[in-house]
Amino acid sequence: MSLNITLPDGSVRAFDGPVTVAEVAANISAGLARVALAGKVDGKLVDTSFRIEQDASVAIITSHDADGVEVIRHSTAHLLAHAVKEVYPDVQVTIGPVIENGFYYDFATPRPFGPEDLAAIEKRMAEINKRDLPVIREVMGRDEAVAFFKNMGEAYKAEIISSIPANEQLSLYRQGDFIDLCRGPHVPSTGKLKVFKLMRVAGAYWRGDSKNEMLQRVYGTAWAKKEDQEAYITRLEEAEKRDHRKIGKQLDLFHLQDDAPGMIFWHPKGWSLWQEVEQYMRQVYRKHGYHEVRCPQILDKSLWQKSGHWDNFSKNMFTTESEARDFAIKPMNCPGHVQIFNQGVRSYRELPLRYGEFGSCHRNEPSGALHGVMRVRGFTQDDGHIFCTEDQIQGEVSDFIVLLKRVYADFGFTDIQYKLATRPEQRVGSDATWDKAEQALDQALTAAGVEFEVLVGEGAFYGPKIEFHLRDCIGRTWQCGTIQADFSMPGRLDAEYVDEDNTRKVPVMLHRAILGSLERFIGILIENFAGAFPLWLAPTQLVVMNISEAQIPYAQQVVDALRAEGVRAEIDLRNEKIGYKIREHSMQKVPLQVVIGDKEMAAQVVAVRDRSGQDLGQMSLDGLLALVRAGVAERSGVSV
């Protein structure tokens, strides 16, 4: 019986009988056989030992394929587990999947791993790589496999297998003395795994549940080529250089200290940046029909009970008391806005009624969740609430999506992902209400013509939400904006309006934010621009430097004129060499640098350079002002 193998280039090779992927590779060339890591038979990824029984299309997978790198990572996870079992025989293995850029493996260990353990394990991995052990696939029935792993003392593995249907055949992979349950495929031998590095150890809960015991998770990275791994590590270092906590310190933007965990001290420059963002958003409120409001920070507990926060959110709320009354510091702005809505009798003619606030909120986040300015306990939202009728929801949501895209573009972000988060387990409101709310958001997204992902069970307790995630210049995504349809809270807090037919109705409330938390958004801006803010945001837009004492009066005159026109200009008259001053201001990322020497003073002009060192030439004061204005007007230079 002969069979035909079709290769990716369309050519067909005939074989006398069943062949393995490895044999097909060898038939093509000895070189290919040497580098083959796996195969793709009729679109399915398999081991090189896989036997092809009938006509098929076959691709040989090498380290040049994305699939090949995946296989390398997966096999390196096994290599890690193998090494751990050799170095620490009393450790139990659990699972070890491939993740972005690498893999991890969770172990149950009698004592936690430290950095020295990592080094020892990595060394053993290199040894096993040198042994070039063949990786052999075996098949077992489920019950047989459970018994097999129990017998080896691998309780976790046995537990995983027990949850697989009884009639299924399981594949196991053996390399030397090490054997692990795995779907595969794997590289043909451990000698193929040359480029890897263990990155860190951390605790991780068994089956991802914080009620379970904690395992030791070892993270690693693995690549086809050494250069790829080096490039990856360089990329990590680059990201580290952009870390907002580091840049915040370098540029003197803010600080945090032990006395106020998760709360930020904004320094003058950081606050300048903040104010630019806030004033910009205030314009957005004004231009798009929002009334800016301001509500109390502290409200009586009973109001939070009524709104549902006390039942659903109290573990995250800071509380206080006075004269035997209990209060809570607001974690959200919505109940406050409903109180404003409730003053007086509302008519359907007033809807949609939009309130916006730069709402200062406090949430008692778990200590382990805190992260610089990105995840804090005290933060400010650009929080708006739209009171409207059901018929108005879709239009409001659609308008919001358009607005949000424009705002993000002004900050330099154009790559946005959309997600619809549906009803969570813990919630208020009837299922019928949730049906309605989820449908409304779904329709608005569809009408906006954007693709979106559904996040099942991740909505807020009072309603479903659309999440807007933006991608920064190094490819990371951040959730910022949101819009949520709430059919419950207005009713709970007694909001109503008089409709056309003179009956009283409960309005729908849309919760919405564009930037989300200003703290977090500014953190994202810092990392996205690596501190080199566009002119409109830069805390110091321009610095004027003299070359020697003789030009001090003229330099002072120039900076005064710029400041009078609203330019955030600084002056540096220190008795230092011009190169020294330029270096300092360049490191401080000041966008425009004005140098004044005798020549400029004589001609009543200024010499301008930018922070990257580009010479913008000599110009008059008016010319400089025009340059600044044009730069500010351009914002982040992106148009939608």
Place this chain on the structure above:
RNA sequence: GCUGUUGUAGCUCAGGGGUAGAGCAACUGAUUCGUAAUCAGUAGGUCGGAGGUUCAAAUCCUCUCAACAGCACCA
């Protein structure tokens, strides 16, 4: 919150039972200079906090606070 790691001068970091260190920044003086570091000098620390062991603790032990990484959380 959980596991691990870390906390020393304004910043970056060294020192690991025996007198607290470096570079940069700061301050003082000299230098008046043309596009990313001029020279010299001075000052600066309860070694995160509280207990303990010791003749002696930044160093060892206990507790605690905070930060960092991951997990869980992100309503």
